[in-house]
Amino acid sequence: MKSLVKIMPKKGVLDPQGKAIENSLNQLGFSEIKEVTQGKIIEIEIDCDNEKDARVILENASNKLLANLVIEDYEITFPKED
Amino acid sequence: MKVSIVVFPGSNCDRDIAVSLKKFSNKDPFMVWHKETSLPDSDLIVLPGGFSYGDYLRCGSMAANSPIMKEVKKSSEKGSAILGICNGFQILTESGLLPGTLIRNQGLSFLCKNTPLKVQNNNSIFTKNYKKNDIINIPIAHNEGNYFASETVIEEIEDKNLIAFRYCDHNGDIDLKTNPNGSRNNIAGIINENGNVLGMMPHPERATDKSAGLTDGENFFTSIVESLT
Numbered sequence: 282m283k284s285l286v287k288i289m290p291k292k293g294v295l296d297p298q299g300k301a302i303e304n305s306l307n308q309l310g311f312s313e314i315k316e317v318t319q320g321k322i323i324e325i326e327i328d329c330d331n332e333k334d335a336r337v338i339l340e341n342a343s344n345k346l347l348a349n350l351v352i353e354d355y356e357i358t359f360p361k362e363d
Numbered sequence: 364m365k366v367s368i369v370v371f372p373g374s375n376c377d378r379d380i381a382v383s384l385k386k387f388s389n390k391d392p393f394m395v396w397h398k399e400t401s402l403p404d405s406d407l408i409v410l411p412g413g414f415s416y417g418d419y420l421r422c423g424s425m426a427a428n429s430p431i432m433k434e435v436k437k438s439s440e441k442g443s444a445i446l447g448i449c450n451g452f453q454i455l456t457e458s459g460l461l462p463g464t465l466i467r468n469q470g471l472s473f474l475c476k477n478t479p480l481k482v483q484n485n486n487s488i489f490t491k492n493y494k495k496n497d498i499i500n501i502p503i504a505h506n507e508g509n510y511f512a513s514e515t516v517i518e519e520i521e522d523k524n525l526i527a528f529r530y531c532d533h534n535g536d537i538d539l540k541t542n543p544n545g546s547r548n549n550i551a552g553i554i555n556e557n558g559n560v561l562g563m564m565p566h567p568e569r570a571t572d573k574s575a576g577l578t579d580g581e582n583f584f585t586s587i588v589e590s591l592t
Contacts, residue, residue, distance in 0.1 A: 294511065295545065297467050346428060349421055349457070351464045352511060 284327050284339055286347055287356045289320035294352045323347060332359050364591045366392035367405040369435065371426045376412035376448065376568060383568040384409070387584040388592070397429040406591040407444045408435055410451030412504070412566060422465065422507045423453030432458055444488055444591060445560040449505055452552070452562030461555055461562045462520065463512030468505070469545025475504040477577060478543055480528040480551050480565060481535055487554050488590035489561045490527055492582040498535045499579035501565040503543065503551075508564040510546040510553075517547050527561055528552040 290296045296318050303317035325342075329335040339357045348355040366384050370377045381392050384407075393403045397415075402408065416425035426432070432454075439445050439460055447455040455461040468474060477500050482493040493499065512520070520526060528551040532541040542549045544564075552563025567580030 295466065295469065295509070297469055297471050297545075301471055346420070346424060349424070349464055351456075351513070352466060 282327055282329060282332075282335060283360060283362055284325045284335060285358045285360060286323045286325060286339060286343055287320060287358070288323070288343075288348045288353050289355075290318060291352055291354050320353075335359070364388050364390065364407060364588055365403065365405045366390070366407045366409065367395045367402050368392045368409045368411055369395050369397055369429075369431055370411070371397045371413065371415035371429060371450075371454075373415045373417055374411050374413035374450070376450075376566065379566075380409055380411050380448065380568040383571045383580070383584055384587075386571060387581075388588045395431060397426065397431045400430050400434065402431065402434045402438060405438065405443055407446060407587060408438055410435070410445070410447040410454045412449030412451060415450055415454065418507075421457065423450060423455075423457040426450075426454045427457035427459075436460065439560055442557070442559055444587070446489065446587070447560075447562040448566055448568065449508075449564055452564055453507065455560065455562040460560050461553060462516045463510055463547075463553075465505075465507050465564070466509045466511050467507050468509050468543075473504075473506045474508065474543055476502065476543075478503045478551075478565060479531050479533050479535075479541075481531040481537060483526045483529055484524050484554065486524075487527060487558050487561065487586075489554070489583060489586055491590060492586040496535065498531060498533065499582075500570065500577055501567055501579055502569045502577065503565045505544070505564055508544045508546065510550040510564075512547060520550075520553055521548065523556060525553050525556065526550055527554050528563060528565065 570577035570580030
C-alpha cells in the first residue's frame with residue numbers, strides 16, 4: 282500500500298530554508314504570505330495489508346533513519362489510491 | 364599509535380587527515396572502506412570530512428548506518444578515541460555518539476574560510492597541548508555546520524565542560540557577530556562525557572603545513588599522538 286511520511290522542522294528550530302523561500306515570495310509581491318516552513322515528504326510503497334502494522338514499521342523506519350528527532354517531527358499517512 | 368580512517372563514498376578529506384596523522388606519528392593509517400564489518404585494532408578511528416552519500420536525506424544520516432559504524436560504536440564503548448571532522452562530526456551526531464545535530468548554516472551560504480577558534484577544554488586527549496583560551500586559526504568548509512541541540516542538552520554540555528572549541532574573533536570575543544553559522548553558543552566542536560569522542564566542524568588537518576598557510580592544527584595532532592602512543 283502507498284504511504285507518505287511527512288517530515289517537518291520542530292517548532293522553534295531555525296528553518297533558514299523556509300525563511301529564504303518566505304523572503305523570496307514576499308519580494309515577488311506575495312505580501313499575504315506570512316510564514317513558510319520547508320520540510321520533506323517521502324513516498325513509500327509498503328508490502329503490508331493493514332495500516333496498523335504498516336504504521337509500526339514506518340514509525341520504526343522514521344525513528345531510525347527518515348527523521349532526526351532532535352530537529353524534526355514526522356507524520357505518517359495512507360492516501361487513498363485512485 | 365594505530366589509526367583507522369573510515370572511507371565513505373563521498374569522503375574527500377580522508378587523504379588529508381592521513382597525511383597529517385602520518386606527519387606527526389610517522390605511521391601509515393589503515394584506510395577502511397565503510398562496507399567492512401571489522402576494524403583493525405586501533406587507538407584512534409577517524410571519520411573524515413566530505414559529502415558522504417552526497418549528503419542525501421540529512422548530512423551524515425546514511426553514513427551513520429553504514430556497516431562499519433557498528434564496529435566504530437563498539438570501539439567507542441571500549442574507549443578507543445574517535446575523531447569526526449566536518450562530515451565526520453555530522454556522522455557522529457547522526458549515529459548518537461555525540462548529542463545534538465548540525466543544521467543548515469544560518470546565512471544559507473556554504474562557508475569556506477579561515478576562522479579563529481577559542482580552545483575551551485584543553486583537558487582532553489585531542490586538545491591537551493593547547494592552553495585554555497588559546498585563539499587558533501583553523502579553516503572551516505561547510506554548508507551544515509550550525510550546531511543545534513535542545514536547551515537541556517546545551518546546558519548539560521556547558522555544565523560538564525564538553526565544548527572543545529568555540530567560534531570567536533581575533534580578539535577572542537565570542538558573540539553573535541563572531542558566529543559564522545548560527546551554532547548554539549558558538550559551538551565549533553564538542554567532546555563526549557567519557558572524553559574519547561570529539562566532533563568538530565573546522566579542519567585541523569588543513570592547518571598543519573606552512574606551505575598551505577596555517578599551522579595552528581599542529582598542537583591538535585601532537586596532543587593526539589602523545590596521548591595515544
